[in-house]
Amino acid sequence: MDKSSKIFVAGHNGTVGSAVVRNLLAKGYEKITVVSSDELDLRNQQSVNDFFEKFQPDYVIDAAARVGGILANDHYPYTFIMDNLQIQNNLINASFKNEVKKFIFLGTSCVYPKMCSQPIREEYLLSAALEPTNEWYAIAKIAGIKACEAIKKQHGRNFISLMPTNTYGPHDNFDLETAHVLPSLLRKFYEAVVNNHAPVTLWGDGSAMREFIYVDDLADAIVFVLENEFNENIYNIGTGVDLSIKELALLIQKISGHQGEIHWDSSKPNGTPRKVLDVSKLNRMGWYAKTNLEDGLLSTYQWLQDNYHQLREMKCK
Numbered sequence: 572m573d574k575s576s577k578i579f580v581a582g583h584n585g586t587v588g589s590a591v592v593r594n595l596l597a598k599g600y601e602k603i604t605v606v607s608s609d610e611l612d613l614r615n616q617q618s619v620n621d622f623f624e625k626f627q628p629d630y631v632i633d634a635a636a637r638v639g640g641i642l643a644n645d646h647y648p649y650t651f652i653m654d655n656l657q658i659q660n661n662l663i664n665a666s667f668k669n670e671v672k673k674f675i676f677l678g679t680s681c682v683y684p685k686m687c688s689q690p691i692r693e694e695y696l697l698s699a700a701l702e703p704t705n706e707w708y709a710i711a712k713i714a715g716i717k718a719c720e721a722i723k724k725q726h727g728r729n730f731i732s733l734m735p736t737n738t739y740g741p742h743d744n745f746d747l748e749t750a751h752v753l754p755s756l757l758r759k760f761y762e763a764v765v766n767n768h769a770p771v772t773l774w775g776d777g778s779a780m781r782e783f784i785y786v787d788d789l790a791d792a793i794v795f796v797l798e799n800e801f802n803e804n805i806y807n808i809g810t811g812v813d814l815s816i817k818e819l820a821l822l823i824q825k826i827s828g829h830q831g832e833i834h835w836d837s838s839k840p841n842g843t844p845r846k847v848l849d850v851s852k853l854n855r856m857g858w859y860a861k862t863n864l865e866d867g868l869l870s871t872y873q874w875l876q877d878n879y880h881q882l883r884e885m886k887c888k
Contacts, residue, residue: 572630572798576672579604579628581613581662582635586743587677587735590790591632598794604628614657616664623665631666632675632793633659633715641704641774641842643749648707655711663718663730673729675797676719678712680736680782680809680848681705690849693734693805702843720804731801733793736809736848740786740867741874745882753783756820757868757875760827768831771824774839777817782809782847785867788860795858806853810860813847822865826872 578595582588583605595603604626611622613635637654644651659676666674683691684699696716701709719730743754750758756773763769792808814822820833850860875882 574599575601576629577602577604577627578630578632578797579626580632580634581658582633584608585634585636585638586740586786587738587789587793588632588634589742590740590786591634591793594787594790594794613661614654616657616661619661619665620668623669627669628666628671630673630675630797631662631671632677632797633662634677634793635659635662636677636712638708638744638751639749640751640755641840644705644708646748652707652711655708656714659711659715660718663715663722666730667722667726667728673731673797674719675793676715676730676732677793678716678732678734678805679709680734680807680846681709681843682713682716682734683846685843689845690811690847691807692849693803693807693852696805704840704842716805723804731796732805733796734805734807734848735789735792736782736784736807736846738784738786738789740871741878743786743871745875752781752816753819753868754871754875756823757827757872760820760823760829761872761875761879763831764827764829768829770832770834771820771829772834772836773816773820774836775816775841776835776837777815777820779816779841779843780813780845780847781816781819782811782813783819783864783867784809784860785862785864785870788862791861792853792858795856796853799856801856803852807848807850808853809848809850810864811848811850811854812864813845814864816841823868823872826865826868 685702687695716732739753745758
């Protein structure tokens with residue numbers, strides 16, 4: 572790729588998008604286009620079309636999405652499915668019409684069936700039923716994956732879908748109503764420490780197994796895919812290593828210095844029993860995650876401490 576290529580990063584204010592921009596700048600890319608949601612509503616088709624016609628990007632990275640954890644997905648199903656369908660459809664179609672050289676669509680590991688074999692391979696997509704607690708988001712993302720696949724099949728265009736595992740890091744959404752499990756745990760333990768090491772109550776029984784990737788590693792993988800040739804439609808991104816939510820909670824408790832009790836509310840759902848990705852396809856292409864979980868958690872917890880009073884919180888309507 573030419574360092575002067577015009578690259579549009581959609582969702583640049585988010586955890587992943589901001590990390591992608593940092594990675595691109597560090598690698599010397601000169602023309603990175605970003606635009607805030609106040610300036611461009613990605614749900615508005617005409618606005619997106621006008622934007623593309625004006626800026627004519629060469630490459631597009633779609634890191635824009637309505638995201639959240641079990642609680643948010645369960646409470647706002649229509650918001651999650653409709654916002655994500657509108658955002659991705661507008662970006663995909665505008666990129667197609669304006670002959671973007673490469674389009675990278677970011678999906679999620681929750682597109683895979685709830686009870687599929689582990690580790691999860693890319694071909695398991697649509698092989699069984701989804702996890703009900705996040706199916707609204709997952710269905711929208713599956714539609715995006717298939718739209719990119721259809722463009723490649725019908726028109727031979729370079730549209731690629733990447734399925735990251737659970738992502739965490741600085742600038743994450745720490746809103747307890749809408750956050751994913753890891754930032755939610757970090758905030759709960761931080762607030763418990765501040766409140767004289769109060770007890771921490773967590774959902775489920777802690778048995779669910781999850782994999783996590785530090786956001787800067789994910790950004791590095793995205794730029795790696797941008798810069799190199801890939802022939803298949805979909806690639807997983809992760810570490811290939813998982814742990815139980817209980818183990819994660821104990822690790823965060825250690826990092827935070829929390830000395831209180833942990834209470835598990837087994838009346839609340841665990842979600843998918845286990846979810847770890849098979850990342851061998853991307854590994855064979857030469858990319859591997861570099862940040863171990865404890866180092867990534869420590870970095871993220873320190874960022875939370877420094878920025879607690881100005882956290883980016885996402886509200887659904």
